[in-house]
Amino acid sequence: MSEESGYPLPAPAPEGLNAEWYEFVAGGELRFQRCDDCGKWRHPPRVLCAACGSDHWTWTASTGKGAIYSWTVTHRPLHPMFAEVVPYAVVVVEMEEGVRIICSVREIANEDLSLDLPVSIGIAPVSDTVGLPYALPA
Numbered sequence: 001m002s003e004e005s006g007y008p009l010p011a012p013a014p015e016g017l018n019a020e021w022y023e024f025v026a027g028g029e030l031r032f033q034r035c036d037d038c039g040k041w042r043h044p045p046r047v048l049c050a051a052c053g054s055d056h057w058t059w060t061a062s063t064g065k066g067a068i069y070s071w072t073v074t075h076r077p078l079h080p081m082f083a084e085v086v087p088y089a090v091v092v093v094e095m096e097e098g099v100r101i102i103c104s105v106r107e108i109a110n111e112d113l114s115l116d117l118p119v120s121i122g123i124a125p126v127s128d129t130v131g132l133p134y135a136l137p138a
C-alpha cells in the first residue's frame with residue numbers, strides 16, 4: 001500500500017528516467033520520450049535513441065489513445081493484496097505514437113478484451129510522484 005494515498009495495492013518505486021515518467025503520470029499527463037533528431041518515440045524511458053543513437057530527446061505529450069496489443073487475465077492472486085481483485089486483466093496497449101505500455105483495465109470486462117480494441121488511457125493517482133495508467137473504452 002502506498003503510504004501517501006492509501007492506494008490499496010503495491011505501487012512502483014521507480015528511479016531515474018522511469019521516475020520522471022511516473023511523475024508526469026502522477027501529474028495527469030501521459031508523455032513519452034521523443035527523439036529530437038529523428039522524431040522516433042520510445043518507451044520505456046532510456047538515454048539513447050534506438051533508431052539513431054541520439055541522446056537528445058524531449059518528454060512529449062501523447063494523444064492518450066491506442067489499441068489493445070495483448071493481454072493476460074490473472075485468476076490466482078500471487079500476493080495476498082490482490083485476493084480481492086482477481087480475476088483482473090493486464091493489457092499491453094500500443095499507443096498511436098507506436099510505443100507500448102503495460103497497464104490495468106477499467107470499464108472493459110475481461111471477456112470483452114480483443115486484439116486491436118481501441119482504448120484511451122486514464123490515470124490513477126497513487127502519490128505525488130507516481131500515477132498509474134489504465135485502459136478505458138475509447
Ligand SMILES: [Zn+2]
Pocket residue numbers: 035036037038039040049050051052053054
Ligand atoms: Zn533518434
